[in-house]
Amino acid sequence: DAGVIQSPRHEVTEMGQEVTLRCKPISGHDYLFWYRQTMMRGLELLIYFNNNVPIDDSGMPEDRFSAKMPNASFSTLKIQPSEPRDSAVYFCASSREQGRIGELFFGEGSRLTVL
Amino acid sequence: SQQGEEDPQALSIQEGENATMNCSYKTSINNLQWYRQNSGRGLVHLILIRSNEREKHSGRLRVTLDTSKKSSSLLITASRAADTASYFCATDGGPSGTYKYIFGTGTRLKVLA
Secondary structure (H helix, E strand, O other): OOOOEEEOOEEEEOOOOOEEEEEEOOOOOOEEEEEEEEOOOEEEEEEEEEOOEEEEOOOOOOOOEEEEEEEOOEEEEEEOOOOHHHOEEEEEEEEOOOOOOOOOEEOOOEEEEEO | OOOOEEEOOEEEEEOOOOEEEEEEOOOOOOEEEEEEEOOOOOEEEEEEEEOOOOEEEEOOEEEEEEOOOOEEEEEEOOOOHHHOEEEEEEEOOHHHOOOOOEEOOOEEEEEEO
16 A cells, blocks of 8 residues: 555645645545644644534634545645744644554655745 | 644663653544654654553663543653753644644653663
8 A cells, every 4th residue: 555645745835825735545534634734832732623524623722724524535734824923844644443453554744845 | 733742851861770751632532642752853753652552661661551541651661961952752643634644742851861
């Protein structure tokens, strides 16, 4: 299996620009998670989906952040407009309810720098 | 908000020594997991322990769980330079949020050759 695939791996953008991060979960996984990692705040859960439906988005910091999962094989995290404090590594992870319950498979992350 | 707090924040040991990391959490859980993160990479699952288990082994890893104290420990025996990484515990949301996995602050382990 190819694992969780995230793109882009690195993004540098200017304040005010729109940023879209993409994630392809492992085929057959029915849970998808978006996390943000910074030195100051560690790993924060932003939102997670089950069967493409958002279950808990209480970690989404502001209305500038939005996430979608139009189908089982694709999710996006959008920041509009971006701000320097959004600079972080954003991770996508997927999991499935049956089998090895609870194990999260992480992508390699998207490192975002907002100037 | 973070559920887990790891202790120590950083640990430096010699190759061959054992490394022990601790995790404390705040609310009831169904299971607790440990993950490893190499610099610049994603997290990799190491081991999962359920709330009704007290100890679990996997290779050189030993995990304990004390639900009365809301704490867990990860022991890596006979450490190797390749074990250098950050280690995180993750707890689920318990009865109200099984899949809401919250990660602790992490322990940075450095194993000196």
